[in-house]
Amino acid sequence: MIRVLVVDDDFMVARIHRGFVERIDGFEVVGSAQTGDDALSMVSSLKPDLLLLDLYLPDAFGLDLVTRLRAAGETCDVLVITAAKEADAVRGAVRQGVVGYLLKPFAFPDLEQRLLTYAAERARSLSDDLTQAEIDAAFTSQPAGRAPASALPKGLSVETAEAVERALRTSAETLSATECAEAVGISRVSARRYLEHFVSVGRAEVKLRYGTTGRPERRYAARA
Template sequence: MIRVLVVDDDFMVARIHRGFVERVDGFEVVGTAPTGDEALTLVGSLQPDLVLLDLYLPDAFGLDVVTRLRAAGHTCDVLVITAAKEADAVRGAVRQGVVGYLLKPFTFADLEQRLQTYAAERARDLGDELTQEQIDAAFGSPTVGRAAVALLPKGLSTETAEAVGTALREAPDTLSATECAEAVGISRVSARRYLEYFVASGRADVTLRYGSTGRPERRYRAR
């Protein structure tokens, strides 16, 4: 189980977030904290794997709490959950190495997707000696994934692009639009739009599989 600490000064919001997390398989909430100081204390005593951190706390700005966590030697991951849309806050979160940045308000599906992606990344076996591609992936800069969706065409969402990128990277072989749609939970037409975007931007390759009848099937593979 992945142990989670929820940090939010609003009691009702924290309870909702706790309920969301506990609906996702493989995750358990080990505590909640309304302030930065209490978050630091609970991280020390509970040793969570992941902290869901609001930035607007009554005693500190959330990113300052991350700095204090690292200074204290805590290595737990941090997923920011906040209403802060300012570019400086986002850039600061990136510099602090947070694993995600989710804007309030959000749905259960929004958080579930990010938790599942986090769990998949956490479970990935990197081995002892790595190739450059594996190193790039470990640093969150795979050719298909978070770094590949910084600038998306109109009508495509970052969240769905991340999910499609994950499905494409984790496919044991090539992936069709239909298989991608089933894995991500979107329509085949939408899946193909994202897959073709990855091909057009150089993050994926496409091949044709010919059957006995009909059009050849387009199969996609992450570069």
């Protein structure tokens, strides 16, 4: 289980975020903090894997809290959840190495997708042996296999594209759009759009499965 600490000064908002997290398999909320000082104390005692961190706390700016956590030797990951849209805040979050930046307000699927992507990346990072692409990704701001946002058709997101491609590459068998949708947690129509995009840019291939009647089923596999 990935242990999560919710840090938000609004009790009701924190409760909503907690409810979102607890709906996702593989995650558990170990506590909620409403101030920076409380967060520091709870990180020290609870040792969460991930903080869902609001930037506007009554006693600290969230990114300053991250600096204090690192100075204290705490290595938990941080996913920023905030209303702050300023470029300086975003650049600061990138410099601090946060794993994501989600603007309020948001819907459950927005957080779910980021947490599932985080879980997959975390599992990969715990592997003893890394590929050259994964090693290169550790030294750049562009994770392995990620296509620039500008390379995706309008309406497709980088995060979901990563999840779809990961599902393809980790599957022992070819995937249909329906199977991919179930693995990623999106609709079949959306999965089909991402899969067809990967086919068009040469990162996936289509294999037809013929049944006794009707059209052949389109099944997808990642290209080496």
